[in-house]
Amino acid sequence: MSRYQELAEQTENLILNGVLRPGERLPSVRHACRIHDVSPVTVTQAYYLLESRGLIEARPKSGYFVRARLGRGLPEPEMTHPVGGSTQLQVSDFIFQILESARDPAVVPLGSSFPSPYRYPLDKLGRFLASAARKFDPQATLTDLPPGNEELRRQLALRYLAQGATVSPQEIIITSGAMEGLNLCLQAVTQPGDLIAIESPTFYAGLQASERLGLKVIEIPSHPRDGVNLAALADALRHHPIKACLFMLNFANPTGSRVPDESKKALLALLRQHDVPLIEDDVYAELYFGPHAPLCSKAEDSTGLVMHVSSFSKCLAPGYRIGWVAAGRYARQIQRQKLSLSLATTIPVQIAVADYLKQGGFDNHLRHLRQTLAMQEVVLAQAVERHFPAGTKLARPKGGYFLWLELAARVDTLLLHQQALTHGISIAPGPIFSAKREFSHYLRLNFGHPGSERLMSAMATLGALIAQQLS
Ligand SMILES: Cc1ncc(COP(=O)(O)O)c(C=O)c1O
Numbered sequence: 001m002s003r004y005q006e007l008a009e010q011t012e013n014l015i016l017n018g019v020l021r022p023g024e025r026l027p028s029v030r031h032a033c034r035i036h037d038v039s040p041v042t043v044t045q046a047y048y049l050l051e052s053r054g055l056i057e058a059r060p061k062s063g064y065f066v067r068a069r070l071g072r073g074l075p076e077p078e079m080t081h082p083v084g085g086s087t088q089l090q091v092s093d094f095i096f097q098i099l100e101s102a103r104d105p106a107v108v109p110l111g112s113s114f115p116s117p118y119r120y121p122l123d124k125l126g127r128f129l130a131s132a133a134r135k136f137d138p139q140a141t142l143t144d145l146p147p148g149n150e151e152l153r154r155q156l157a158l159r160y161l162a163q164g165a166t167v168s169p170q171e172i173i174i175t176s177g178a179m180e181g182l183n184l185c186l187q188a189v190t191q192p193g194d195l196i197a198i199e200s201p202t203f204y205a206g207l208q209a210s211e212r213l214g215l216k217v218i219e220i221p222s223h224p225r226d227g228v229n230l231a232a233l234a235d236a237l238r239h240h241p242i243k244a245c246l247f248m249l250n251f252a253n254p255t256g257s258r259v260p261d262e263s264k265k266a267l268l269a270l271l272r273q274h275d276v277p278l279i280e281d282d283v284y285a286e287l288y289f290g291p292h293a294p295l296c297s298k299a300e301d302s303t304g305l306v307m308h309v310s311s312f313s314k315c316l317a318p319g320y321r322i323g324w325v326a327a328g329r330y331a332r333q334i335q336r337q338k339l340s341l342s343l344a345t346t347i348p349v350q351i352a353v354a355d356y357l358k359q360g361g362f363d364n365h366l367r368h369l370r371q372t373l374a375m376q377e378v379v380l381a382q383a384v385e386r387h388f389p390a391g392t393k394l395a396r397p398k399g400g401y402f403l404w405l406e407l408a409a410r411v412d413t414l415l416l417h418q419q420a421l422t423h424g425i426s427i428a429p430g431p432i433f434s435a436k437r438e439f440s441h442y443l444r445l446n447f448g449h450p451g452s453e454r455l456m457s458a459m460a461t462l463g464a465l466i467a468q469q470l471s
Contacts, residue, residue: 003042004042005049007032007042011050011056022066024065026056028063029047053379053382054067054378055067074392076224076225076396077394077404077406080222082434082436086218087219088216089207089211089215091207091208092207092208094432094437095208101426108424108425109446109449110420110426112428114448115373116448116450122317145344146335147174147335147338148173148344149350151354152350156169163293164295173334175309175325175345176321178309180341182205183209183341189244194215194216196210196216199220199227199252200220201439202248217435218240220236224395225395226260226263227259245276248280248282249294250288252284253402254404254430256398256399257397261294278307281309282309283315283323284314286315287400304328307334308326310323314401316353321345322345376401380445381403383451383456384405389408392466394406401447402444402445403447405444406441407441412440412469413427416465416466417429420462427443
């Protein structure tokens with residue numbers, strides 16, 4: 001990274017951490033040269049870069065100022081109202097078609113589910129992996145069978161402890177990513193034909209897993225800021241034979257919603273009352289932007305009713321396929337399901353991740369990653385404000401890397417998806433997040449990639465395509 005980029009990044013951090021506030025003046029070029037011991041050209045280049053990202057603005061004869069509105073201006077979409085009743089799913093073909101068309105690396109990845117892989121300590125992990133393979137003890141092929149590598153489970157238990165949750169390593173089962181964890185949990189507590197509750201909109205892979213297992217779903221309304229609606233859930237639990245709930249409580253995919261801590265406690269009390277297990281998909285929990293981690297549901301799970309599913313795919317090691325379930329009272333069933341489904345998760349990779357957690361600087365990496373994502377969120381939200389037509393609504397997440405947008409009701413985001421692809425841009429259209437293909441004028445955008453010129457120009461193209469549909 002060159003000096004001007006470093007300076008721009010430092011200044012960005014000061015803005016995003018609230019040290020430099022909206023409307024405040026930045027140090028003059030001359031003053032900044034003295035503070036940072038750099039040339040006027042370096043300061044000017046850094047300020048240009050920040051200006052192009054929409055974080056600061058030049059005012060004639062006055063200097064540079066932090067922009068008064070950091071993309072906080074658009075209204076938020078409202079609570080969803082999914083069509084009632086249960087649904088026998090038939091979504092997979094449709095979802096696969098859309099996802100496959102967006103997998104080309106040449107396409108601008110606004111529709112991708114993955115963050116930029118370049119923000120992860122892959123070199124360091126690679127060294128741990130090489131060392132794990134070199135010193136691999138052949139006995140580990142037996143000792144590390146499910147529930148999995150002991151040191152990895154101990155490290156995970158320590159991380160739970162740091163969040164105020166007492167989780168024994170014995171109840172943690174290592175899985176091949178969170179996806180396998182979700183499937184195992186659903187299998188452990190349902191039979192084909194059973195009904196489960198999901199939030200609306202929801203992560204499409206939960207819909208696909210439910211379809212594969214022959215489950216029916218009931219969609220519970222959710223709010224793009226506060227997540228699943230508890231009153232609606234209470235009503236559904238009273239009137240339907242719900243076998244399990246599959247929810248995302250922190251930075252949900254696609255809305256980015258986060259259930260407030262007090263509501264999490266109320267949710268767990270409600271589920272205890274009905275004795276219905278919660279399968280919590282929590283892969284984004286570590287990617288919070290504020291000063292504190294959200295409450296971990298396991299800290300409130302006195303009866304072992306929560307199967308807490310997560311992975312390192314989003315926060316540390318994309319592609320390593322290491323996930324886990326802290327399975328409470330279902331640990332034994334899930335361990336057996338895992339053994340009969342895939343026997344074990346790749347053992348040298350488990351050891352490498354355990355070694356990294358012990359000595360690799362995970363928390364330091366997370367601090368940088370959170371800061372970067374928070375910054376990229378501002379940049380993409382500003383691009384929405386700048387390029388998308390009036391009437392666009394935008395949920396501003398406090399973590400994760402997805403923006404959820406509601407467009408004017410006449411816009412068809414499935415058509416937009418086709419049109420955008422012809423320009424080499426992917427988006428995630430709303431209907432893939434719904435059992436009944438609702439949300440036809442909603443879309444999800446990924447801000448897990450740096451706000452490059454290519455990305456910004458893709459946002460301008462998307463804005464123009466939407467305007468065209470409305471004209
Ligand atoms: C909400 C959610 N859960 C689970 C996954 C999959 O996680 P993993 O890659 O660990 O299987 C994703 C990936 O997009 C996701 O968004």
